[in-house]
Amino acid sequence: MNCLEDLLNDQLPTAEDQNKLQSIATGLIREIGLICKTEKIDANAVEVGSTSKNTNLKSSDIDIFITFSKSYPVALIEKKGLEIGHRILKNGTEKYAEHPYVSGYVDGVKVDVVPAFRIKEGERIVSTVDRTPLHTIYVNSRTNNKMVHDIRLLKIFLKKINVYGSEIAKSGFSGYLCELAIISFGSFDKFMEYSAKLKGKMIIPENCKTKFNEPVIIIDPVDPTRNAGAAVSEENLSKLKLAAKLYTSNRCDILFDTVPEVHHNRETTIKVFTVKKPDIIDDIIYPQAVRLKKKIFDILERSGFMPVSFELYVGNDIEILIEYLIEKLPDVKKHMGPPVESCESIKFIDSWRGNKRLMRGPYIIGQRIYVDARIMHTEMEQIVRDELTQEDIGKNLNSLKNDIKVLSGDKINDLQVTKNFYSKYLF
Amino acid sequence: MNCLEDLLNDQLPTAEDQNKLQSIATGLIREIGLICKTEKIDANAVEVGSTSKNTNLKSSDIDIFITFSKSYPVALIEKKGLEIGHRILKNGTEKYAEHPYVSGYVDGVKVDVVPAFRIKEGERIVSTVDRTPLHTIYVNSRTNNKMVHDIRLLKIFLKKINVYGSEIAKSGFSGYLCELAIISFGSFDKFMEYSAKLKGKMIIPENCKTKFNEPVIIIDPVDPTRNAGAAVSEENLSKLKLAAKLYTSNRCDILFDTVPEVHHNRETTIKVFTVKKPDIIDDIIYPQAVRLKKKIFDILERSGFMPVSFELYVGNDIEILIEYLIEKLPDVKKHMGPPVESCESIKFIDSWRGNKRLMRGPYIIGQRIYVDARIMHTEMEQIVRDELTQEDIGKNLNSLKNDIKVLSGDKINDLQVTKNFYSKYLF
Numbered sequence: 135m136n137c138l139e140d141l142l143n144d145q146l147p148t149a150e151d152q153n154k155l156q157s158i159a160t161g162l163i164r165e166i167g168l169i170c171k172t173e174k175i176d177a178n179a180v181e182v183g184s185t186s187k188n189t190n191l192k193s194s195d196i197d198i199f200i201t202f203s204k205s206y207p208v209a210l211i212e213k214k215g216l217e218i219g220h221r222i223l224k225n226g227t228e229k230y231a232e233h234p235y236v237s238g239y240v241d242g243v244k245v246d247v248v249p250a251f252r253i254k255e256g257e258r259i260v261s262t263v264d265r266t267p268l269h270t271i272y273v274n275s276r277t278n279n280k281m282v283h284d285i286r287l288l289k290i291f292l293k294k295i296n297v298y299g300s301e302i303a304k305s306g307f308s309g310y311l312c313e314l315a316i317i318s319f320g321s322f323d324k325f326m327e328y329s330a331k332l333k334g335k336m337i338i339p340e341n342c343k344t345k346f347n348e349p350v351i352i353i354d355p356v357d358p359t360r361n362a363g364a365a366v367s368e369e370n371l372s373k374l375k376l377a378a379k380l381y382t383s384n385r386c387d388i389l390f391d392t393v394p395e396v397h398h399n400r401e402t403t404i405k406v407f408t409v410k411k412p413d414i415i416d417d418i419i420y421p422q423a424v425r426l427k428k429k430i431f432d433i434l435e436r437s438g439f440m441p442v443s444f445e446l447y448v449g450n451d452i453e454i455l456i457e458y459l460i461e462k463l464p465d466v467k468k469h470m471g472p473p474v475e476s477c478e479s480i481k482f483i484d485s486w487r488g489n490k491r492l493m494r495g496p497y498i499i500g501q502r503i504y505v506d507a508r509i510m511h512t513e514m515e516q517i518v519r520d521e522l523t524q525e526d527i528g529k530n531l532n533s534l535k536n537d538i539k540v541l542s543g544d545k546i547n548d549l550q551v552t553k554n555f556y557s558k559y560l561f
Numbered sequence: 562m563n564c565l566e567d568l569l570n571d572q573l574p575t576a577e578d579q580n581k582l583q584s585i586a587t588g589l590i591r592e593i594g595l596i597c598k599t600e601k602i603d604a605n606a607v608e609v610g611s612t613s614k615n616t617n618l619k620s621s622d623i624d625i626f627i628t629f630s631k632s633y634p635v636a637l638i639e640k641k642g643l644e645i646g647h648r649i650l651k652n653g654t655e656k657y658a659e660h661p662y663v664s665g666y667v668d669g670v671k672v673d674v675v676p677a678f679r680i681k682e683g684e685r686i687v688s689t690v691d692r693t694p695l696h697t698i699y700v701n702s703r704t705n706n707k708m709v710h711d712i713r714l715l716k717i718f719l720k721k722i723n724v725y726g727s728e729i730a731k732s733g734f735s736g737y738l739c740e741l742a743i744i745s746f747g748s749f750d751k752f753m754e755y756s757a758k759l760k761g762k763m764i765i766p767e768n769c770k771t772k773f774n775e776p777v778i779i780i781d782p783v784d785p786t787r788n789a790g791a792a793v794s795e796e797n798l799s800k801l802k803l804a805a806k807l808y809t810s811n812r813c814d815i816l817f818d819t820v821p822e823v824h825h826n827r828e829t830t831i832k833v834f835t836v837k838k839p840d841i842i843d844d845i846i847y848p849q850a851v852r853l854k855k856k857i858f859d860i861l862e863r864s865g866f867m868p869v870s871f872e873l874y875v876g877n878d879i880e881i882l883i884e885y886l887i888e889k890l891p892d893v894k895k896h897m898g899p900p901v902e903s904c905e906s907i908k909f910i911d912s913w914r915g916n917k918r919l920m921r922g923p924y925i926i927g928q929r930i931y932v933d934a935r936i937m938h939t940e941m942e943q944i945v946r947d948e949l950t951q952e953d954i955g956k957n958l959n960s961l962k963n964d965i966k967v968l969s970g971d972k973i974n975d976l977q978v979t980k981n982f983y984s985k986y987l988f
Binding site: 332333334368369372373375376379380383385388394396397399400401402438440442443459460462463464465466468473474475479480483484487492493494495496497498499500501502503506508512556558559560 | 759760761795796799800802803806807810812815821823824826827828829865867869870886887889890891892893895900901902906907910911914919920921922923924925926927928929930933935939983985986987
């Protein structure tokens with residue numbers, strides 16, 4: 135654990151931090167309770183998220199759920215949720231997840247007030263957020279102080295190796311997965327030992343039979359039909375396995391190594407395709423960006439540019455870096471004609487006589503006639519633009535195909551995707 | 562037949578030509594007969610080859626065989642063959658085929674005097690040349706004046722489309738095959754009609770069952786265990802098929818077309834590997850040159866230079882032209898390491914730390930660790946030289962590997978292989 139000490143000191147909240155968060159949360163819950171009572175709404179306010187389980191790191195948000203009776207229609211809880219949210223969070227702004235909700239600041243701490251339905255363990259949920267209060271109850275009933283400390287440690291560790299966060303662009307481990315991991319294995323070190331030796335998929339509980347097929351399968355104890363680990367990518371599981379191996383082998387020199395000196399003289403061609411990111415949530419735009427990257431890579435591959443690697447970054451812009459070997463396609467392509475013995479052979483020869491594209495031939499190799507013909511589109515950018523018009527990238531990016539810019543040379547130096555590309559390293 | 566008239570006029574021998582050849586041959590045969598009689602050697606002199614069958618073209622050689630009794634040992638007939646050859650051909654020089662023989666000039670006509678064993682049809686041959694006198698007997702017994710004319714026409718036609726000659730560098734049709742073709746089909750036009758419609762292998766007699774597997778199977782009537790067409794390449798059969806199609810379709814405009822304008826601006830890289838041809842007969846050196854060409858092409862392919870075409874020419878030098886797309890390999894290569902979960906993963910990382918060849922990484926993709934590493938030998942010429950040292954090209958060229966020169970730019974313009982490459986055309 136020695137390698138993690140510095141990190142712990144940086145990111146563990148102090149007793150004072152925790153007291154402040156607790157007093158804000160308690161105040162808000164009391165306020166919402168009063169409003170519901172006054173207005174005769176059958177709803178409770180509950181604290182959920184990491185602060186409710188004492189597993190939060192420094193600078194954590196507070197999540198307050200207003201859990202309504204299942205007898206209310208969805209439209210009503212959404213309307214009442216926003217109303218109450220605005221009443222208790224002056225200057226709050228509305229945001230959109232499964233339901234709209236209000237997000238604001240209290241004493242410098244970010245607070246989200248989210249409506250949900252109140253359900254009991256085993257009861258059918260109405261919206262996916264309805265489970266969240268049950269997670270708090272489950273985790274609090276299974277953890278002690280040592281385990282809470284180890285959950286925080288695990289979060290810090292996963293952040294350090296860049297696999298923490300379940301949002302789609304990250305595809306890493308959520309805070310709830312960290313809690314389940316420590317509850318299952320009892321301690322950070324035991325979970326590390328397990329991960330260091332793990333072959334193949336991560337399945338928790340170990341040996342459980344499952345219909346899920348993702349790389350990480352962690353059954354949600356409050357709803358066994360759900361894989362709480364579905365969002366984790368294979369690559370991030372690989373990173374955890376390697377990091378755990380390094381940790382249990384006391385190889386923090388590698389685990390916390392800095393990226394080695396960057397070499398730019400790769401003698402390849404590197405270009406960046408970039409387009410402004412539409413103002414749409416990542417869950418929707420990120421998969422389209424991934425598809426655009428794949429299409430560009432495929433076009434370069436089938437056109438003969440020999441792409442070798444790529445990097446995708448989604449910030450204010452979508453930035454797709456492609457590295458490839460053939461800077462300019464040859465003007466000439468060997469074009470296969472019919473077998474000499476076919477009825478088409480003389481037609482083929484006639485069709486190429488006097489053709490301006492003819493570079494050499496027709497000539498015979500083996501049983502067939504060939505010509506070397508001049509190719510018209512040899513410019514990479516034009517080929518990609520032409521072929522992309524035929525491709526379905528997804529609703530939002532389809533309409534932006536014409537806005538894609540292609541950058542190279544000095545113009546790509548300051549892009550985040552370029553930095554990520556050159557500094558690609560273990561974690 | 563109209564398209565062939567000019568060719569015929571150029572290459573058909575006149576009555577005067579034929580009389581001259583006949584009188585030279587008769588004189589030589591009489592002289593050898595006298596020598597054998599005087600020296601009590603059991604041998605006859607016979608004229609073989611095209612002049613003996615009246616199927617020769619203008620400027621033909623004369624072939625005289627001295628056929629010895631099978632009771633003599635090989636060493637003796639070789640010794641006596643040279644002796645007699647030198648006696649009748651003043652200033653003759655010795656050459657080497659299956660047996661050594663004497664070649665010289667009589668009245669400006671080239672004459673070869675070759676020893677062989679005398680056999681009857683169906684008897685077992687001792688050396689392969691022993692069959693030759695039987696071919697003369699067979700052809701003369703099956704041809705009339707019209708057929709002899711058509712045989713000459715076929716030879717001229719095959720010469721024109723560049724598939725005449727059974728020597729290994731040509732891999733075309735021999736004169737004897739032309740004779741067998743006309744004997745089988747009766748006339749030039751019938752053989753053209755057959756060839757124009759032929760699908761797949763050429764098998765003569767048609768519908769005969771055969772164990773042979775070459776593209777052209779023409780059973781030797783004087784020795785049915787022999788495929789007289791074994792030397793013909795698939796490509797030359799293809800050329801004959803196409804030419805016959807053009808001839809029977811009256812498309813002499815294509816058949817006798819000249820090579821179209823040559824384009825040199827192919828935007829590819831073209832280099833010529835060249836080495837002095839050792840003073841060894843083509844039968845031995847040509848297959849080694851083909852192997853060298855194939856090895857160079859394979860090395861370029863597996864090293865990533867993307868070769869697309871080649872041309873081989875064997876003259877005073879062996880000239881191998883290779884056209885390829887990647888002029889210079891990138892300095893960097895993606896190098897696959899072990900899966901993260903393997904015991905080797907940390908070793909792999911350690912082995913690359915501080916390694917001067919490391920360009921980027923190690924990094925994780927999917928389940929594995931990779932590095933981008935700098936490659937040392939990126940120069941095509943050096944890679945080929947290094948890898949050729951490991952390759953077996955054949956006895957004679959193996960010892961010349963270090964003498965191979967690599968030419969490019971203006972230095973290749975005047976080479977025959979370069980001319981052949983750019984002017985590659987139907988025939």
